[in-house]
Amino acid sequence: MTLGAPSSSPSPSPSAWEGRAPAGAVTLPVTLALRDTLAGGLREHRKPDTLPAPVQALRSAWDELVAPHGFTAWGERTSRQLLADALAALERRPLDEWRRVFALVPCSPVCRGELLSRQRASLVYMLRGRTNAGYEPAELLLSGAWSVDPLPPAPEAAPVIEETPVARAWRQVGETLATDGKAGLVEQLTRNVRPVALEDGHLVVECVDFAAEAWLHVDGVLELVRQVLRMLGHAGVRLLRIDVSPKLEATAAPSVPLHVAPVAPPPPARPAREARVPLAAADVGVAAHVAFFAWTQEERLSVYPNAMPQPPPPGWEEWYRQALAAVGGDEGRLRAAWQAYLQDDWARGRKPVCPAVAFIVADVWQRHVPGQDAPAAPAVAPGPALPDTQAGHAWGALLKRVDAAGKPYAAKQLARLRPALDGTMLLLEAPDRVGAKWFDEEYGHLVKAELAGLSDGVKDVRFVAPGGER
Known part of the structure; x- marks a missing residue:
């Protein structure tokens, strides 16, 4: 059985409806409502609440029982023709019977468009349509002529996960930045920074390593997060420095994505700094000068474990660009210069020990670049001399x-x-x-x-x- 086109015959005129006796299955209140509607004339309704009460109930039944299963809902506006179709349908069958019909529509392969017609049943077709054999769809559904399948059980609602205040503040920071067009920054923050606690209105955060910590300072990300938190009603942000002691340390919370608020599991143990491998610039999505500074601090703390971590000195990015060009783009020579600087007696006597701000002075870092006194390679013997002819x-x-x-x-x-x-x-x-x-x-x-x-x-x-x- 396939869907046929809706009947093209015009709807009964209001005068024909007035002289028609109510069907026995239609209740008296519905009949009176229909007569009141017809007495005032059919018109378009722009809002559902202006429809006659029986039509409102019919509309609610369709949107409740049919529309949620992929069928087109009954729109806000109801045309004169649709109103006439609805009134005629309610004269043929009571509302309770239409509810039974509507409940069967999503279960019917014919109505779902899975047979030859390949078309889903519409509201208009269900109210006034006819099959090629002249039957009403409602009649075929109620009689069992159209097979019906059981509806699949509704999916269970996802469990509500309680959101901690720390996770909520971190999520709100991410949502604010993403709304401002900084989705890429949110992704980097999710990978490289994790919230730890709320203290005195400040959100305490921790970086995964020194490269991420340098990135927060150099690129101004930490200040941006502070401004967002203040806008959200918090006092600001505090950065928890990475502990460089050889003991095992525990974090207060795992990495929490900025757009998800899971329940915080028990804090896992984190290995000591010696067990961590510094990330390269490509691993954390930071600039080369940031990654190089993070490496210098890792080296400094490996030589002097009790030294305090330092932020990049002013002008670090420009110095890195010029110094890298001076050594022919070979960052290995700059790394060797920093390692030699860490062993320099003069640098060890600085307070704090071996500061980066002293290293970037021109006559300091340049004298530590190795290989400057290497003789030139011997000249290659020229080929045979060509005659001057x-x-x-x-x-x-x-x-x-x-x-x-x-x-x-x-x-x-x-x-x-x-x-x-x-x-x-x-x-x-x-x-x-x-x-x-x-x-x-x-x-x-x-x-x-x-x-x-x-x-x-x-x-x-x-x-x-x-x-x-x-």
Whole structure:
């Protein structure tokens, strides 16, 4: 059985309705309401609360029993035609019967559009539609002519998870930043920072490592979080410094995403600093100068465990950019300079010990860069000298073109040949006939291809043995 098109016959006129006796199944209040409606004339209703009470009840039944299962709901506005269809439907069947019909609609494969029609039943079709055989859909549902399936059980509501004040404050920070278009920043905060406690109105947070802590300071993220918390009614934020003692330490709370508020499990134990591996810049999504500073502090605290962690000094980012350029982009040389600085007697005598602000002074870090006194590499012996002739000049230009084409080894091998000119022919003399043949087979096509770019009158090239033999 397939869905048919709704009947195209016009709805009964109001006069026809007035003279029609109420059906026995329709209750007296419904009949009176219909007559009152028809007496005032049919009109469009923009709001549901202006509909006649029986039609309001019919609308509520559809939206309650059918619409939640993927069917189109009864809209806010009710046209004159839909009102007429609803009134006619209520004359044919009482509201209770329509509720039974509506309850069967989501259970019917025909109404769900799973058979030949491939169309879901609409409200209009259910109220005044007919199948191709002339039957009402309601009649087929109530009689069992259309099969029905049991409705799947409604999904259980997710358990309500209690949100702690710490998690709530952290979530609100994330929501505020995300609303302000900083979703990427929220993601980095979720990975690298975790809330610990609320103390005197301050949200206490802790970083996962020194790189994240440096990122909070250098990029101004900590100040931004402080401003958001104050806007939310808190006093501000406090950063819990990473403990560098060799003892095991416990965190007050695990990492809590800014957009989720789970129940805080028992605090897990965290390994000591020596067991942690510093994250690279790519691991935490921070800039290279931030990651390098975090590494310097890790090294400093590994040499001097009782030293206090330091924030980056003013101008650190600009210093890093210029220093990296000065060492040819080799950060390894800057790392070696910092390690040498940590062993410098002068640096150890600073208070605090080996401060970064003293290291970035030009005459300090530069003198610690290793390898500055290494002698230059010995010069490579030049190839055979070319004769100061037209042939030598042409051959030299040709060798430069071969080298510039990315074939330095070929140019080095070809430089062993002695050039000579025979008109517009460049003769290249090999040690013997076998050598001439080998050079021709290995490099002949390359030399001839580069020869086309010369403009000194040489048109062709030939590899020959001593005496001009080929």
